[in-house]
Amino acid sequence: MKDPLLEFSDKGIYCPKADVYLDPWRPVDKAIISHAHADHSRWGHKKYIAHEHSVPIMQHRLGDIEVAAKKWGESFSINGVRFSLHPAGHIVGSSQIKASYKGETWVFSGDYKLHHDHYTTPFEPQKCDVFITECTFGIPAFRWPDQEQVMEQIRNWWQQNAANGVTSVLFGYSLGKAQRLSYHLNDAIAPLLLHPVIYAHNEVVHSVKPLPMHQKLDQGVDPKAHRGALIIAPPNTQDAQWLKKWEPYKTAAASGWMATRGARRRRGYDTGFVLSDHGDFNELNTAVRASEAESVICTHGYTEIYSKYLNSKGIRATTADTPFEEEPNES
Amino acid sequence: MKNFAHLIEVLDQTTKTNEKVDALAQYFRLASDKDKVWVIALLSGRRPPRAVNTSLLRQWASESAGIENWLFEETYHIVGDLAETIALLVSSNNPKTAEEMPALHEILESLIPLKNAEEDQKKIFVCTYWSKFDYLSCFAFNKFFTGGFRLGVSQRLMTKALEKYTQIEADEIALKLMGNWDPQKVSFESLILAENKEAHEAKPYPFYLAYALEDDFSALGDVSLWAIEHKWDGIRAQLVFRNNSVYLWSRGEELINAQFPELLSLGQVLQTSCVLDGELLAFQDKKPLPFSALQKRLGRKKSSEKLRAEIPVVFMAYDLLEYQAEDLRAQPYSKRRQQLERFSFGGPLQLSERITPAHWSQVEEEKGRSKEKGSEGLMLKKLDAPYRVGRKKGEWFKSKLDPMTVDAVLTYAMRGHGRRSNLYTDFTFGLWHTSTEKEAELVTFAKAYSGLTDKEFVEVNQWIKKNTIARFGPVRQVNAELVFEIAFEGVSKSSRHKSGYATRFPRILRWRKDKTIEEANHLHDLEALLQ
Structure with a gap:
């Protein structure tokens, strides 16, 4: 049997022919990065290759790194292996990484979604022999509602709170979800404030993809003058001190995990909005079918269940262990 | 249905009592009378008979979703939560x-004849609703089949909401809601709004519940101000004797006459109409039997003569709430007790003995005798206290014995339910056992679901993922490595358990990171704890 084009090593997804890693989790010489989230784009590699939209975000998060920017579909060769990046629809700049050698093609999906969020460049399916896919939400219980319906729910929630003189605190991951929310929610109801971490991300992302500019929630913002505001904040600030100043407030999170009551209650939010930057079960199936891959490798999420499901549908699927862990608050 | 589903959502989303009361009161304001009665019925555990069992629901849901059974189960x-999964x-x-959809009460009433319908009719009924409901309504609908709503709506909370809506006092409503009534036949008017004399005859009073005493006894002040007795390990009950009939009520407001027919003749002993508060106890040779004995009686809908002879029960009286049609609850405990003691006790009617210590130290000593007396500890009641409603602090306390504990080894883990549905949190624990020819092995003795903090759960969870030896669906067998201290209220021999023992209320007390598995307890240590 010939050697696989991509293999799973203890440092990351490795292409031995090109001596390059995809989204490596230990420091390596050369890394192709699918997107700028921390579990995929780590600190410490000598050289990075990423989509041009990811580059400023990676620099914002990782500091001074040596990074080569690529465009969608731009082909580049390393030791005779042809690589290219294709939109994955997950967050700004997120890419599938395609590798081809001697007529064999592998695609690593990174994280992705198929439904359009009207801000991120939509997913473009790539035909391949082996499709390495995430399956964060790879069970049929996850069926995403229509985005506009969810945005309407958020607006209603905010409006209702504002009418009661209550501040709305909406938690969403600072890269991806926060921009999606910033783009779709406008401050017609009451002021919309961004936590400084999110504000900083929005500034960077704005440089590659324009965003409406909302107000920054810094020390000087007086809660009394902003009753009924909507604050978008990173999930890890749920227990932070600054929140106390905003009493009375209600909390909510925008995440795919909010689809289940158990997950919402475990995280202690008042309300959950089902809004994910990952595909739901049907989107995963559509992506797998569209890839026309002969075999599928499931990397993170409900890998065992999802690969068993694919096998039951006649698609050869295996699992591989990676540390691409959905940070509990990420999606 | 949509309004009801929305109510369920709001109740589910808040942990604040007054927000729940407001949401319920608001629902009552908007709902039709028929829907109101049904919601009161549902939230007080009076659901329509289960028309479809859950294995059929699972099968139909798999088919409707177009997935195989194994994927549904995963x-x-x-x-x-089954209702939520479906x-x-x-949806x-x-x-x-x-x-476009029938009203809540229409759906609920159509469930009653459905119980006796053919299976394919049931399937059409259920699947049709599934295909028409949105997620929330579908969830609420499924709950009609799968069990409790568990929304943190206590009886008290609901009566408070009804008080807010009707301006009728919550206690009065609680009385009206007790006992057997049929939501299909009763109107909101007659159930809640009307004066209801006739039903009063059978009705018990809302129970007064004790708080756990956390301080030392001496914090209660002068010992002579307190009535002290043992805390009996049975079920709390009220014996209502009015108009020559006896009604036995459990704390869950269930009429339990059928399970304990031998107590229904107690009217002949009591002679005067009255309401007694006390404990139903399995009792033999002047001593209580362990709770597990009483459980055998409770488990049967009707009791057989054989079982009655095997496990005799008594009503252990400790309070008198009504005497000759007079409500005594506002009177001080000492007065009620005085009147209570005038009845003649013996046989199936026992009087809970009062202990009259001179010092708190004697109370401590008496508590130490709880085990030999077959009690769980002591009850302390303020002599001048009225009989209140619900759990109120300050006048009634319970002081329970420390639980029994053993150190056990984590052997299996299953994914949790509800709040912890993404974690492995349902744990199985083993104790060492050395059979004659074999080496020592770990034998399952208890399962526990609670006792660790969310943070510890996450840590154990990560450990479980890395230390899985085998998988059986949602269950993982793990390396024998972690030791936990398991607490329980009692242990008895049981042929149904592999270990030969059954424990009562097992729970995780703490994670013993300081112990190795060799230091865990043996099965024969349980033998020593047998009552």
């Missing part, structure tokens, strides 16, 4: 509007 174990899988993306 999904269920992750989501954690709603996630099969409609283009639901019918509320106006």
Whole structure:
């Protein structure tokens, strides 16, 4: 049997022919990065290759790194292996990484979604022999509602709170979800404030993809003058001190995990909005079918269940262990 | 239905009592009278008979969702709640509007004849609703079949909401809601609003519940101000004797006459109409039997003569709430007790003995005798206290014995339900056992679901993922490595358990990171704890 084009090593997804890693989790010489989230784009590699939209975000998060920017579909060769990046629809700049050698093609999906969020460049399916896919939400219980319906729910929630003189605190991951929310929610109801971490991300992302500019929630913002505001904040600030100043407030999170009551209650939010930057079960199936891959490798999420499901549908699927862990608050 | 589903959502989303009361009161304001009665019935545990069992629901949901059974089961174990799983899988993306759907009471009433319908009729009924409901309504609908709503709505909370809506006092409403009534036959007017003399005859009073005493006894002040007795390990009950009939009520407001027919003749002993508060106890040779004995009686809908002879029960009286049609609850405990003691006790009617210590140290000593007396500890009641409603602090306390504990080894883990549905949190624990020819092995003795903090759960969870030896669906067998201290209220011999013992209320007391598995307890240590 010939050697696989991509293999799973203890440092990351490795292409031995090109001596390059995809989204490596230990420091390596050369890394192709699918997107700028921390579990995929780590600190410490000598050289990075990423989509041009990811580059400023990676620099914002990782500091001074040596990074080569690529465009969608731009082909580049390393030791005779042809690589290219294709939109994955997950967050700004997120890419599938395609590798081809001697007529064999592998695609690593990174994280992705198929439904359009009207801000991120939509997913473009790539035909391949082996499709390495995430399956964060790879069970049929996850069926995403229509985005506009969810945005309407958020607006209603905010409006209702504002009418009661209550501040709305909406938690969403600072890269991806926060921009999606910033783009779709406008401050017609009451002021919309961004936590400084999110504000900083929005500034960077704005440089590659324009965003409406909302107000920054810094020390000087007086809660009394902003009753009924909507604050978008990173999930890890749920227990932070600054929140106390905003009493009375209600909390909510925008995440795919909010689809289940158990997950919402475990995280202690008042309300959950089902809004994910990952595909739901049907989107995963559509992506797998569209890839026309002969075999599928499931990397993170409900890998065992999802690969068993694919096998039951006649698609050869295996699992591989990676540390691409959905940070509990990420999606 | 939509309004009801929305109510369920609001109740589910808040932990604040007054917000729940407001949401319920608001629902009552908007709902039709028939729907109101049904919601009161549902939230007080009076659901229509279960028309469809859950294995059929699972099968139909798998078919409707177009997935195989194994995938349905895996999904269920992750989501954690059957009604929710089904709603996630099969609810409609283009639901019918509320106006196009039958009202809540119509749906609930159609469930009653459904029970005796043919299976394929049931299937059409259920699947049709699934295909028309949005997620929330579908979830609420499924709950009609799968069990409790568990929304943190206590009887008290609901009566408070009804008080807010009707301006009728919550206690009075609680009285009206007690006992047997049929939501199909009763109107909101007659159930809640009307004066209801006739039903009063059978009705017990709302129970007064004790708080656990956390301080030392001496914090209660002068010992002579307190009535002290043992805390009997049976079930709390009221014996209502009015108009020559006896009614036995459990604390869950269930009429339990059928399970304990031998107590129904106690009217001949009591002679005067009255309401007694006390404990139903399995009792033999002047001593209580362990709780597990009483459980055998409770488990049967009707008791057989054989079982009655095997496990005799008594009513252990400790309070008198009504005497000759007079409500005594406002009177001080000392007065009620005085009147209580005038009845003649013996046989199936026992009087809970009062202890009259001179010092708190004697109370401490008496507590030490709890085990030999067959009690769980002591009860302390302020002599001048009235009989209140619900759990109120300050006048009634319970002081329970410390639980029994053993150190046990984590052997299996299953994914949790509800709040912890993404974690492995249902744990199985083993104790060492050396059979004659074999080496020592770990034998399962208890399962426990609670006792660790969320943070510890996450840590144990990560450990479980890295230390799995085998998988059986949602269950993982793990390396024998972690030791936990398991507490329980009692232990008895049991042929149904592999270990030969059954424990009562097992729970995790703490994670013993300081212990190795060799230091865990042996099965024969349980033998020593037998009552």
